[in-house]
Amino acid sequence: MPKVPLRAALAVLLTLTALNAPATAYAADDEPVAVTVNARAGLAAVPETGIGTNHAIWDTNLGTNATADLLKDAGVKLLRYPGGSYSDIYHWADHTAPGGYVAPNTDFDTFMAGVRRTGAQPMVTANYGTGTAEEAAAWVRYANVTKRYGVKLWEIGNENYGNGHYGAAWEADDHEDKSPHEYARHVVAYSDAMKAVDPTIKIGAVLTTPANWPDAIVAEGDTGSWNQVVLSTAGSKIDFVILHWYPGALDKTGHVPDIIQLTREQIAAYAGPGAERIGIAMTEFNTGSSSNGTNTQPGALAAADAYATLLAGGVFTVDWWNVHNGIGEVTEVAGHTDYGDFGLLSSAGCTADGSVCEPPLNTPFAPYYALQMVGTFARPGDQFIRAAASRPDVQAHAARRPNGDLAVLLLNTSADTSYPVELDYTGFSPAAGAPTVLSHTNGATAITTGSTGSATAQTLPPLSMTTVILRPAKPQAARPGTPGRPKLTAVTDTTATITWPAVPGVAKYELVRQHGAVTEQLGETSGTKLTVRNLEPGTRYTVNVLARTHAGAQSHPSLPLTFTTGTPATSTCSVKLTVQSDWASGYVGALDVTNHGAPLDGWTLSFTWPRTWQSFGSGWSAVWTEDGGQVRAVNEPANPALGTGATASIGFVGNYTGPNVLPRVFTLNGTTCTLR
Structure with a gap:
């Protein structure tokens, strides 16, 4: 198989930064790391399509049973096709990609056979760069009318801002006009043509990721940035937006909440009425850091942290680049060979001089186990809840099961320190005894399952992923129904009026604000509307509603509402x-x-x-x-x-x-x- 790079313009897109230096080893009698888990602070529900990855038509193993079975075992629920920038040169009807390599047995039907064997949903990227709306509509007809595959998610193009309009050019684009307005105009045409064939499909448009080039740049002749123009022109015709993120370092997950919030603010500002229906998909993600651990454990830890954070923020799919990608720069990271491979699975390739070869074909790399761990930790139908750790090199995430169980994901990014952890819970009382513990350590070739530690005390080996699954101390009482997501109906510099749907049999509702993993009650009411006062101007707030019965039983938290207060209406x-x-x-x-x-x-x-x-x-x-x-x-x-x-x-x-x-x-x- 010829070697195909992840991104022709990676050097343009990314400024790779060094991984934080490993934590200094601490004495055994140091204070344990405090982890706080708050079941009252609800985040997003875990989506059906959360764990995804990319399939590329230049991969000779696309759609094979062995590959599909490995992806199924990893918990992959979405597969994207035909593969990054190839999407804008690929013609599905004759399975060609002029200027690129197409491997045998990688056509659309083969891809769909692999999707079905994996038990995933497909996402298809229609050719914008060298294709037409008619070609895309014919693909929808073949997929959903002729073959009855039921493909619901369709993107229009891939990274089309990389067509030279802003300087760098890696994405094919035959249109004379390469502006965001021209792209958006065609998104409207594609959407109309494709939905005329199947009105039930969902259409996605390409956006730039906040703070990633060329986000916020206004090119000569444009009326705004790429995102502003695309959303203003095509917002009424799309169902989701598409982000890609290659942070270039392993410690950038702290950027995620603002990436999501700024994207939502842009959608609300520019996409017109009903913009709240528009979802966010991260259809390409990789750490983008071959020097710091692409397929070794540091990269896996960064992947697990990013997947959990993005999904908890409401992104409906995060898709790893790539299933197979091939050998790159070979280094040693954390005591193991890192092949600079952006794939989940080994391609069994060798360096040009033959001095280093990857392990046998389809050997899982460390990020494979990160996806598998996240998929086990947070399953479709669960709800993410807030968790936080007292040390920066320990990350914590949590999810609540519908049956009342709780799962806590703990990541130790220190290369040389094993940390004792003390867990504290709000809104949840764990059962006594040893919980179920899943663990993956540096260099391990599987996730192990055991019963170690307790609900309140665990020990995290260096460079490890640990999931603790807990049963409640008592069977769930007759909880009231969970309130629907609250809505902001008015906001000033110091007040906010919030409403939510009524829940039958409820005595009162409590409105709580999230401070990390700590919640503060802002007020309570027997109705479904509350005006909160004494807020800080220009401050972002995330709140949940909880319902309580006359007997005192409390509901699970609603989905969150995030809003920002303004400034004084009048001032000197x-x-x-x-x-x-x-x-x-x-x-x-x-x-x-x-x-x-x-x-x-x-x-x-x-x-x-x-x-x-x-x-x-x-x-x-x-x-x-x-x-x-x-x-x-x-x-x-x-x-x-x-x-x-x-x-x-x-x-x-x-x-x-x-x-x-x-x-x-x-x-x-x-x-x-x-x-x-």
Whole structure:
């Protein structure tokens, strides 16, 4: 099989950063790591299609029984075809990809046979780059009318922003106009043509991932960024959006909540009425870090952490790149050979000089066990709940089963330290005795199952994945029904009005806010509407509703609602922030600061960066300083006055290495301003 790289433009897309240095070994008598699990803090439900991977038509093992059986054993529930950038050169009817290699026995019917044997759902990427809406509609007809495969998920193109419009060009695109508007115009045409054949299918459009090139860049002649233009033009015609993420380092999972939230905010802002129906799919994910562990245990730990975090945030599928990919740069990572292979399974290839060869064909790499572990930990129909650990090199996730059981996933990313862990639970009482424990350690070739430790005490080996499955201390009482997802009906700088569907037989409802894995009750009511007061301006809140019966039985938490408070409707000052340009790692921000109060003889504008990965670059028209994430702009000494109704126009360069959450709260001489 010829060697096909993951991404022709990987060097353009990614800036690989070094993995955090291994944790220093700690003495055995050090404090155990505290893990908090809160069953009152509900996150997303586990979707049917959560654990996914990519299949590529250049893979000679696509659709074989051996491959399908391994994917089934890994718990894979979605398979994407025909394979990344090949999607934009592939013509399904004659199974050709001009300019690329097509392996024997990889056609659509072979793929679907493998999908069925795996027990997964298919996702198909229609050819935008060199195809037509008519070709895509004919594929839908063949798949769902002629063959009755029932393929529901259809993407329009793959990474089409990589067509040269922003400079880098790796994605095939025969359209003379390569702008986001042209792509969006065709998405509308594709959707209309394909849904005319089968109205039940779901259509996905390509977006850029927040803080990943070319996100937020506005090219010459465009009316906005790629995402703004695509959503504004095609939002009414799509059912989900498509993100790809190759973070280039193994410690970037902290970016995930903002990636998801910023994407949702863009959908809400630009996609028009009914935008809440639009889902988010991460149809390509890999650590993107061959030097730090692509197919060894550090990469597996990063994969498990990212899958759990993305799915808990409501992404309906995360699809590993790739099933088979092939040997790359060979290194030694954590005591084992890392072949630089972005696949789940070995391709049995060798380096060009033949000095190093991969293990036998279809040997699972470490990330295979990460997907298998996550799929066992969080099963379709479960609900993710909040969990947190007291050390940064231990990650914790939790999920509640419908039968009342609880599963806790613990990841120890330290290369040389075994950590004792103490687990504490809110809203759940574990049964006595040893729980069921699943474990995968560095270099292991299987997940082991045993009964070790207790519900409140476990020991995590270095570089390990551990799932603890717990039974409740008592059978579930007659809980009331779980409230439906709450909705925000009004919000100001300090108040929010929230409503939810009624649950029969309920005495009252409790509204709780999530602070990590800790919950704070914001209020309670016997009705289905509550106005919460004393909130902080410009702050993101995530809340759940719980129902309680007259007998005191409490429901499981609702799905979460996330919202952000505003700034004062009226104030003695106002600020307008305009992003004048953005290059996906920094931006120019223009600030118009208006004084609505008494004349000022000297002024200071202050704000704090919302995230640790943001920093001040430079500024003008004021004296700028930054201290611990707080930025201050003081009037220039020669121009201290700001009269009533006067506006000072100043500017700055902001740098970022993660999702760029813009500052929302500005104070002028200590007074919170209205953000215009």
